Amino acid sequence: MVDASAQAVGKREAGYRAADMVADGMVVGLGTGSTVFFAMERLAARIREGLVITGIPTSFQTAIRARGCGIPLATLNDYPVIDLAIDGADQVDPGFALIKGRGAAQTQEKCVAFAAKSLVIVADPSKLTRKLDAVVPIEVLSSAYVPVIRYLKTIGGVPVLREGIKKDGPVITDNGNMVIDCGFGTIGDPTALDIHLSSIPGVVTCGLFTTFADKTTVVVGDSNGCQVLSRNGQFPL
Incomplete structure (x- = not known):
């Protein structure tokens, strides 16, 4: 049984850490899901402190939330190559293959991941698995x-x-x-x-997201903070 409060803390920790990876002037892909909303919350605070970025939303819901956070938005047609994408996942395996799409936004999420130079996946420990087996x-x-x-x-x-x-x-x-x-x-x-x-x-x-592993970093948050995983590093399971 997953502790919902601990899971929420983990999501916030991971989202905030990912947001702190964003540098001034970047074009940033914004995924769909609760963990990415924490990242946008942190980005909004950094924008109030002077950070300048442009966001590329992956869904109507993300666009609505981003506008509410004061994040300027554009599209992939404006920026066909973007610096960084922040997104969540339903499952992550040790080779950084992912299952995504619980929010029904996987098509635009895949387009944004393809356009990004770097993909940061934010997750709590419940999303890590030795073998993908979710729908x-x-x-x-x-x-x-x-x-x-x-x-x-x-x-x-x-x-x-x-x-x-x-x-x-x-x-x-x-x-x-x-x-x-x-x-x-x-x-x-x-x-x-x-x-x-x-x-x-x-x-x-x-x-299934299986072609982006080489440019993927996974940030896993829990009540003790965050772990930033690399593909060839230790997988905490």
Whole structure:
């Protein structure tokens, strides 16, 4: 059982540490999720102290929060190469393969991660795992969700169309698409599965992030502070 209060402290510690990695004049990708909101809270304080940055949001929700924090915003079309992206993850393995997309923003998050020179993943210890085994969110065109679900079953997946909360019907992403949450059990080869899922006609993006490990740093926060992990360093599990 995860202690919710300790988890919140860990998220805040990780978010604040990531925000302190941002230097003046940087263009910064802003991920979607509760841990990144702590990073934006810290960035807002630094902006009040004189920090000058530009943020690239990965969702409508992030854009709304960032504006509330006083963070100036732009798009990837304005800045196709950005200095740093701060984002969260649903799971992180020792090779820094990730599962993302619980907030249904994985498509823009992947675009921002691709554009970033450096990717900082903020997490609490509950997100670390020896093997990825969480469901993989898959963004799919609404006109193709039935054949995609059918195909996922043939390759051993357990797909479920994500339903809205306080909304009748499926979740609709910021891009106007649907989300399929697909279980695969323990994922032996995340890279191969990432490539396979991304090649299915009708799939926009899957929530496996396996191509950014070389530029990724993971910041893990708990009640004792933060650990900054490197890919070739010790994994605290």
